[in-house]
Amino acid sequence: MRAKWVFLAGLGVGYVLGSRAGRERYEQIVAAARRVKDNPTLQEAAGVVQAQAGRLATTGKDALGDRIADTKLGQTRIAERLFGTAPYEPEPADQGHHHRRNGVSHS
Known part of the structure; x- marks a missing residue:
C-alpha cells in the first residue's frame, strides 16, 4: 500500500x-x-521488505499482547480484540463488603 x-x-x-x-x-x-x-530487482526488494515488515508486525503484536496480558489493560475488551488476550470478564459485584480507600472505610 x-x-x-x-x-x-x-x-x-x-x-x-x-x-x-x-x-x-x-x-x-x-x-x-x-x-x-x-524493474524486477526493485519489485523483489519491495516484496522482501513487505514480508519482513509483516513478520515484524506480527512478532511485535504477539510480544505486546504477552506483555499486557496480565495487566488491567490486558483484561479489557480492547486488548482482547487487538492482541487476543484472555476474554474480558467483569469483576463480580460487591457483596456488601466495605471498600477501603487510603486506609479509610467507605460504606
Whole structure:
C-alpha cells in the first residue's frame, strides 16, 4: 500500500515537472518512472521488505499482547480484540463488603 502511495506521489511530481518542462519532458519522466516501477530487482526488494515488515508486525503484536496480558489493560475488551488476550470478564459485584480507600472505610 505504501509503495502505491509513493508511486502516485512520484507521478504527481512528474506531472508538475513535466507540465513545466513541456510535453516531451513529461513523457520522458513518465517513461523513467515506469522503468523504475517495473524493474524486477526493485519489485523483489519491495516484496522482501513487505514480508519482513509483516513478520515484524506480527512478532511485535504477539510480544505486546504477552506483555499486557496480565495487566488491567490486558483484561479489557480492547486488548482482547487487538492482541487476543484472555476474554474480558467483569469483576463480580460487591457483596456488601466495605471498600477501603487510603486506609479509610467507605460504606
